[in-house]
Amino acid sequence: MALETIPLPDAAVALDAQWLASGEADALLRELIDAVPWANHRVRLFGREHDAPRLSCWIGDPGAQYRYSGTRHAPHPWPPMLVPVRDRLARELGVPFNSVLANRYRDGRDCMGWHRDDERDLGPAPVIASVSLGATRRFVLKHVDRPATKATLELVSGSLLVMGEGSQQHYRHALPRTARPVGERINLTFRLVKGLGTGG
Numbered sequence: 001m002a003l004e005t006i007p008l009p010d011a012a013v014a015l016d017a018q019w020l021a022s023g024e025a026d027a028l029l030r031e032l033i034d035a036v037p038w039a040n041h042r043v044r045l046f047g048r049e050h051d052a053p054r055l056s057c058w059i060g061d062p063g064a065q066y067r068y069s070g071t072r073h074a075p076h077p078w079p080p081m082l083v084p085v086r087d088r089l090a091r092e093l094g095v096p097f098n099s100v101l102a103n104r105y106r107d108g109r110d111c112m113g114w115h116r117d118d119e120r121d122l123g124p125a126p127v128i129a130s131v132s133l134g135a136t137r138r139f140v141l142k143h144v145d146r147p148a149t150k151a152t153l154e155l156v157s158g159s160l161l162v163m164g165e166g167s168q169q170h171y172r173h174a175l176p177r178t179a180r181p182v183g184e185r186i187n188l189t190f191r192l193v194k195g196l197g198t199g200g
């Protein structure tokens, strides 16, 4: 693993452009397209509900619930091909990830708006491991208090982006839409949901 630090104040962010070999990344993309029950999640924007511009699936250990649009959702069980990926990330990063949000961007119109992954269930300083498969897409980070402090990263197939301490507290991130013709992409954000089984 060759993680390179992205120099951003107040946050530990690192990128390994070649965490998976390209053949491995291609195979995983194909397998996940078939194995995952992709669905349109609903998102709330300015008080109104819309279909998110992407397909998603929340995957994890039983009890690793996920909140969106004000509702708690039970996780889909781990598809077998994600288990070695999760275990390798846990080993290399020292974080016992128990869930992953899988997002599927069918083309350049699919995207994700500015947000933070700062759900209370992830604790005050979550480490999020983001694995990208398929088409290269642009990923942007912007400091919450200083909008001039930002970074633009090209997330290629097989890359691993680690958003560590401070990254959710001090930055927002987004995956903008693009008019360029781009193929399909899957992104996997591995997370550690705390307090499993407490029901709180």
Ligand SMILES: O=C(O)CCC(=O)C(=O)O
Pocket (backbone or CB within 6 Å): 101, 103, 112, 117, 130, 132, 139, 155, 173, 174, 175, 187, 189
């Ligand atoms: O698709 C990406 O690279 C970003 C996904 C993301 O930010 C998320 O799942 O919270």
Ligand SMILES: [Fe+2]
Pocket (backbone or CB within 6 Å): 115, 116, 117, 173, 189
């Ligand atoms: Fe995110």
